[in-house]
Amino acid sequence: MQVTKEVLAVLGTALKTEFMGGIVETQGADEYKKIAMEVASNRSGNSYPWLEEMPQIREWVGDRVVHELAKRGYAIENRHFELTVGVKKIAIEDDDIGIYKPIVKGFGQQTAMHPNKMSFGLLDRGHETYCHDGQYMFDTDHPWNEGTVSNYQTGALPAWYLLDTMQVVKPLIYQNRQPFQFTAVTDGSDSQVFKSGKYYYGVDGRNNAGFGFWFLAYKSNAELNADNFKAAILQMESWKNDQGDSLGVSPNLLVVPRVLKFKAKELLGNQRNSDGADNTFFNYMTWMDRPELSNDAPVL
Numbered sequence: 403m404q405v406t407k408e409v410l411a412v413l414g415t416a417l418k419t420e421f422m423g424g425i426v427e428t429q430g431a432d433e434y435k436k437i438a439m440e441v442a443s444n445r446s447g448n449s450y451p452w453l454e455e456m457p458q459i460r461e462w463v464g465d466r467v468v469h470e471l472a473k474r475g476y477a478i479e480n481r482h483f484e485l486t487v488g489v490k491k492i493a494i495e496d497d498d499i500g501i502y503k504p505i506v507k508g509f510g511q512q513t514a515m516h517p518n519k520m521s522f523g524l525l526d527r528g529h530e531t532y533c534h535d536g537q538y539m540f541d542t543d544h545p546w547n548e549g550t551v552s553n554y555q556t557g558a559l560p561a562w563y564l565l566d567t568m569q570v571v572k573p574l575i576y577q578n579r580q581p582f583q584f585t586a587v588t589d590g591s592d593s594q595v596f597k598s599g600k601y602y603y604g605v606d607g608r609n610n611a612g613f614g615f616w617f618l619a620y621k622s623n624a625e626l627n628a629d630n631f632k633a634a635i636l637q638m639e640s641w642k643n644d645q646g647d648s649l650g651v652s653p654n655l656l657v658v659p660r661v662l663k664f665k666a667k668e669l670l671g672n673q674r675n676s677d678g679a680d681n682t683f684f685n686y687m688t689w690m691d692r693p694e695l696s697n698d699a700p701v702l
Contacts, residue, residue: 405494410588410601413489413499417506417603418584424510431514433690434521436655437567438574439614447479447610448577450534476534478612480579483516485509486604494601502603509605513582520611521574522694525563525657528621529554533613540621547644553616555634557623559699560661564620564634564653573619575612582607617641617651623700626658626665628675628683654687659695666691 425431441448487509489502524531528539537544540554565573587595587602595601613619620638624630634653641649658666666689668676675681 405491407588409494410586413494413601414586414588414603416499417502417586420503420507421510421513421584421605424507424512425514426510428511428514431518433692434517434574434576436690437525437565437572437657438517438521438576438611439572440517440576440578443480443577443579443609445579447477449477450575450612451476476532476612478575478577478610480577480608481610482606482608483582484604484606485512486602488598488600488602491599491601506603509584513605513607516582516607517576517609517611518692519694520609521576522657522692524574524611524613525619525621526561526694526696528613528619531613533616535616537616539613539616539619541616544616546641551641553620553638555620555622555624555630557625557700559623559625560659560697561621561623561695561700562626562659562662562666563622563657564631564638565655565657566618566638566651566653567655568652569615569618571614571618573614575614577610577612579608579610580606617649620653626662626669628669631656631669631683656687656689657695658689658691659697660691660693661697663691 487502487505489499493499493502529541531539533539535544538554542552542554542556543550544553567573582605584603584605586604589595617638620634622630622634638651638653639648641651643649656666656670669681670683670686670689672681673684
């Protein structure tokens with residue numbers, strides 16, 4: 403087959419169709435929306451002058467109480483991601499391009515799952531990634547009112563997470579600057595094409611993930627059992643603002659790595675516990691196991 407502009411145009415259309423098919427056929431690509439607030443970006447990064455806390459409605463006595471934006475700025479810089487394949491000219495000449503179609507379709511699948519990877523994967527790094535208050539997202543000493551509080555239970559086991567996803571601001575932010583686009587380099591006069599004897603097809607996009615309010619999330623490296631689960635819930639529900647009013651935090655989602663999925667099911671999905679007694683936490687909240695989370699215990 404002679405490689406002409408018309409042939410390359412048809413090939414490009416076919417590969418783009420495979421790419422789009424990979425996106426459409428991917429199941430569960432929007433799971434990240436359960437834990438992350440999606441924000442559009444129109445520059446290299448976004449700054450989030452978060453309120454220090456969620457303001458509470460109060461009786462209007464005297465002058466209004468004005469809640470100022472935090473002086474420090476929490477910024478999420480966009481990152482650039484790409485995935486590229488080179489199609490040999492001789493493969494087109496020999497009409498042997500079928501081998502590239504599943505590869506490009508896989509590009510579509512990876513593109514569809516990218517927000518999940520960015521969002522859920524960030525949870526695993528929350529104990530070493532800063533959030534809006536200048537502390538790590540999961541930390542034992544977040545400054546709070548006149549003291550400090552913890553949203554991190556340390557331990558030597560794989561981590562599990564409790565999240566309150568019912569607030570306007572979710573625990574995470576998925577920032578989208580440029581959706582992934584499919585592009586091709588097929589100009590035979592291009593120096594890279596000339597030197598390599600390949601035409602290039604790829605996708606690229608700009609985005610990143612970051613954290614919202616730390617008090618909407620809790621991490622534990624202790625055993626996932628009824629006692630630790632209950633303690634984590636009560637800890638999250640106990641947080642109050644500087645007026646002494648409850649923040650109204652109420653965790654509704656348990657997120658675990660695959661290695662803990664059976665423990666999560668036992669904790670929340672069984673009507674009775676191992677002793678045969680009624681299970682207090684049966685259907686207490688929803689849960690999910692995620693492949694993006696590490697199955698490994700922390701290095702102490």
